[in-house]
Amino acid sequence: MIKVFVIILVATGLLATQPVSAGPERDLQAMQDFYQKRFPNVAPEEFANGLYAFDEGAREQWLELEDFPPYEIAVEEGEGYFNTPFANGNSYADCFENNGLSIKQNYPYFDSDTSKVVTLELAINQCREENGEQPLPYLRGELTAISAYMAYTSRGNTINVQVPNDNPKALAAYEAGKQFYYSRRGQLNFACSSCHVQVVGLSLRADPISTTVGQVTHFPAYRTVWGEIVTLHRRFVECNAQVRARPFESQSDEYRNLEYFLTYMSNGFELNGPSSRR
Amino acid sequence: MKIDRRFFIRKVLAVGVLLALPRILFAARPDKAFAATDGDEAMATLFGETPVASDRVVLKIPEIAENGAVVPVTISTDLENVESISVVVAKNPTPLAASFALGPRSVANVSVRIKMGESSQVLAVVKAGGKHYSTSKDVKVTIGGCGG
Amino acid sequence: MGKPIKIRAKMKGDIAEVKALMPHEMEAGFRRDPATNERVPAHYITDVVAEHNGDVVFTAYWGPAVSKNPFVSFSFLGAAVGDTINLHWKDNKGDSSATEAVFK
Structure with missing residues (x-):
């Protein structure tokens, strides 16, 4: 009996880390609550700044770049x-x-x-x-x-992605994007959520990991490692390649659905793109 | 009315230079120092002496570079009669990254973004009143998890 | 002809502050082209000159270790709002660019 109780507790605690069909609004609320609890000292709007919300030294360099950004x-x-x-x-x-x-x-x-x-x-x-x-x-x-x-020209506008209640196909596209985010893939067997949800707050080598909420606000982004400005889908390609999975095509149904889910997870954030990232 | 003779001469000279060399006013770049593959060699070639460490040279550079491809550097000094400011990255293949020639109207405060191949000592060298002064910092270049 | 320089020229009290961003590859010459495995030849800005009222107020000499799309900022005295600052660069392949801006 106690064992069952513990399992239920654990399952509840992992709500934000597991795909459950609760509807987009509840997903978003759960995701926001999860990060708020994980980072009680970070102002929620700071999540739009990716790892610069957590890393003081990196933030200072980023701000210097933003002074006259490439x-x-x-x-x-x-x-x-x-x-x-x-x-x-x-x-x-x-x-x-x-x-x-x-x-x-x-x-x-x-x-x-x-x-x-x-x-x-x-x-x-x-x-x-x-x-x-x-x-x-x-x-x-x-x-x-x-x-x-x-x-x-859209900077400062609030992201407001809609998943119409009366269109089951729209909900299906959202759910497909969510499924993608939580699905393990590649030789390293990582899902997007393996890093950005489960171990968020830690670092991948020297990089603190960005949060799911606020993750898409700043695209297209100028990446200093590539020395050029790139779209969100190019970032998806790179992420998939880094876990040694075969990336999908830019603007494939998979990535469009992923963008739909991920942008919904940034609803309420102000657009702040383009921005620079390492 | 008194004519500022020095200003007048400078003006005439400036116009003369403009006429003789329309637009382009590039002076001699220290090519040999830029080609040097060793930091000491680059400095010996460029300065002809070993700079004296001075806390009046202020070097602002991150302790941990977020990305070696773009490291923001700012050098300033309150020394007088500054003639030049240089940046040397000891472990870069060619250590002399940049050298700035200042004039009598300059404010000695320069920023630039540089590349660093690996963790290294970075030196800022200021030439003022014919002498060389330096300050240095150790900068770590990290390997990114997602960026690298 | 290189791309135009992006310049911000601002008077801060009696200090004239200039910030510039120069679209340029700044290829160091160490990288190999992944497709051909050929070394990509070095291509970088070597000289930058700033002129105000016919005076050279700032010169930058650069090697290949200045970042892609170089940024530089410098300051000088003796300028006023409405004055023009001229920036020129040339690179190791003989390409060049010149742009002017007005102090605000």
Whole structure:
């Protein structure tokens, strides 16, 4: 009897570390509570700053970079691309609400027509194709710069991803993303949650681990190790490769669903991208 | 009205230089010191003497570099008549990272971001009034779990 | 012709503060191209010069150990709001760039 009681207690304590079908709102609440308990001295909004929420020395260097950050080059280039009309005379502004400015907080969203998650990068390429232009490669270059510029114009806006209650397919996409986050993969047999939830607060070699909440606020991010600005999906590719799993394609259904779940876990945070990271 | 003769001459000289060398005013870079593969050799070539340790040279650099590819460095001093400020990373393949030539109107406070191949002593050397003064710090370059 | 320099020029009391970011690879020459295994040739900014009212107020000499997309900041006296600062760089391949900014 006591044994059963203990097992139940342990199971309850691990709520935040195990995938349970409780609905997005309850998931988010559980996740926020989990980190608050784990880091009682960290102001919740600080989680948007990744490992710089915990590591004083790294934070100081990060702030020095942010004083005149290298991603400003990409933002400026992105603005140039964004404002260059297509061959048919239309431009990116014509594809988006509010002329494409200050709108990143609405991405990703679930498109009920196609029953797929639409990310901002995907929408940028859809815009190009609707206007007779070739889609751009996702991992680096022009598309990342455009996304960086659009993120820059959206700074300070509150992330507000919706999983509509009346659309079971949207919930299924969210659940698929959540499943991905908690699924072990690769030769190292790590799930995203193995590091970012279970051992958060510790370090991977010299890197403190960032929290799930606030994890997507700052993308696209300029990574000093790569010396360039990268999209969230390129980061997914890298994370999967680091646990020696075969990465999925950028904008694959898997990564779109993952972005849907992960961005929902940052609901309520202000967008602060682009940002620099090691 | 009194004419500031020195200012006038400088102005004339400046215009002269501009006419003779339209736009580009690059002076001689100390190429030999930049090619040196040893910190002492680089300093001997550049300074011609061993700098004297001085707490009037202030070197701001992280103790633990978050990433060796981008290490922010700031060097300042309250020494007078500063002619140059240099940064030497002892264990880099070519230790002299940067040298800044200052002029009479300069404020001796310079920031730059440098690369460090491995943990190393970093020296800041200030040339002031014809003499060389230095301060140094040991900087650890870590291996990242996810970044590295 | 290199890309333009991003410059922030600001008067802080009587001190003119200049911060600059220069889009440049700053290739050190030690890295191998993963595709071809060929050594990537060194390509880095060697000289930066700042001019104010025809005076050279600052010169930077750099080696390959200055970070990609270099940042530099420096300060000097004798400038005023509305004055122009000119920055030039040249690199080891003979490429160059020049940009000017106005003190705020």
